[in-house]
Amino acid sequence: MDTEIITIYCLCDDFLKAMNHVEDRQRRLIDAEVMTVAIVAARYFGGIIERARVMLAEPRYMPLMVSRSRLNRRLRRVMPLLLSLFETLAEEWKAQNEASWYALDTFPVAACDPYRVIRVRLYDGEAYRGYQASKRRYYYGLKLHLMVTAHGQPVEFFLTPASCGDVTGLQLFNFDLPEGSHVYADKAYNDYRIEDELTQVGIHLLPLRKKNSKRPHPAWLTTLISAKRKVVETAGSLIQRCMPKSIHAVTAAGFEMKVVLFVLGLSLHYVLG
Template sequence: MLPSDKLAIIDSFPLPLCQPVRNHRVTIFKGLADVGYNASKHLWFYGFKVHMLVTLSGYILNYVVTPASVHDIKVVYKLLEGCKQSVILGNLGYLSSELKKDLEQEGYHLWTPFRKNMTGANWKVMVMRRTIETRFSELCRLFDIEHTLARGLAGLQLRIEQIILAHNLRYFEMN
């Protein structure tokens, strides 16, 4: 196994701005937010997606906010800017041989889980991936990040950065 300082985990979570019934008539953040699909909840939502890079111990290294319809692969390079960890764990949203080759040329090794029809799954690495899911759960449970109530771009950015700062301060307090 790799030491935790060489490993980072990448993933995204939805940031809905309204209830699904209002997806096509909402006017807030018009032109910035859009409709995306939350596969884990089997739900369409209007809003943004927050992409995060987290260490194995749970410290949030970087984040990017995109419209909800932006695919996870399109944000990887921006998210990895300045990342010192060489091994990146991602979910099936990052499964791309082209992305993997490009990142290897930049000195990163991207590991994504195998699909059900692929052989060679490593359950130990899958257990490590749970770290980011736990962080997302904490951001929702402790800081209610899914309900920002922001009505402007500056307010949204401020709210997200306050939550990340509070989480990272809490991280140092616990470690």
């Protein structure tokens, strides 16, 4: 763990230096250290910032650690930097993706189970009630839309209310991919208009077809898509493995910040090996 923590800190510090990032000279904890605390919490402590803060306050790590409340305020300020770090890594993963194919899917992020909806404070309304088909259960929270490379490295993601359909989410992807890329998806992503628009810019969206599809795929292509899609399912499993059964958060913004950190943690998983 020590080697990985040092690697995470060096990566954050080098990233901020490359950006010519300017900080307040009076700060006790530099932004690279704040980013390190957040990432360590996501990778090793189920997103619990306080546990990471206490561990990293040891003299061999960050002897000038700030208080819990001050650290939480600093975390909100560095969130744009963490997102920029994710985007920088995403560009690197796309450059290394010689296979030039990607896969996308959605994953539930539950704030609570339906029977506890009356007590939930983070979100309000039926828009946040979703259905997880694989487990045949309803949940209350968000939906993570994720796109990964052929090696499982995340290159794009965003969050929507749990009731958001996959086709609706498909319209929100940027598809900032190299020309000639192929994107594999499941049956929920059938939208001929988006497929045609992406084809015009050299990107080929290939979802599994439904039985009544007007554009059926040959059997060999259906088998290929099914096989390629497994990489995004594996990526989703790695993210959910880091998530605790219940993500502790006081505000919706704090809940979403921790989900972002779990996705960033997946990207750093491929940096750390």
